[in-house]
Amino acid sequence: MGDNLFPEYSEHFLEDSDHEKQWLELIQQRVETLLEKDPSLLFSHLYRLDVEESILQNILKNVASNQLSAAISEEIWKRQKARMMSRKNNPQGWILDSDF
Numbered sequence: 001m002g003d004n005l006f007p008e009y010s011e012h013f014l015e016d017s018d019h020e021k022q023w024l025e026l027i028q029q030r031v032e033t034l035l036e037k038d039p040s041l042l043f044s045h046l047y048r049l050d051v052e053e054s055i056l057q058n059i060l061k062n063v064a065s066n067q068l069s070a071a072i073s074e075e076i077w078k079r080q081k082a083r084m085m086s087r088k089n090n091p092q093g094w095i096l097d098s099d100f
Contacts, residue, residue, distance in 0.1 A: 020077070028073040035069055042072075050083075051075050 034042035046056060055075055063071045 031072050032069040
């Protein structure tokens with residue numbers, strides 16, 4: 001069921017390097033924009049995306065400024081892939097309660 005409704009949860013989608021490159025490019029464009037115009041919003045997004053603070057601190061300390069957006073984007077993509085796989089492997093049922 002999940003593969004039909006949510007193609008991004010399929011093994012093929014997650015392992016397709018063309019899709020991965022496209023997603024990384026889109027993420028990196030947004031990260032670059034936020035780094036330049038609104039870094040606090042970027043860090044708010046990173047918190048909500050559940051990117052580990054220790055990984056982010058390591059990136060900020062050890063990555064050259066011209067590679068910063070690429071490194072952050074890769075971590076966002078890794079986290080999102082893990083999240084998609086978790087949802088695929090641990091599906092949640094639909095809420096059928098009419099009062100909800």
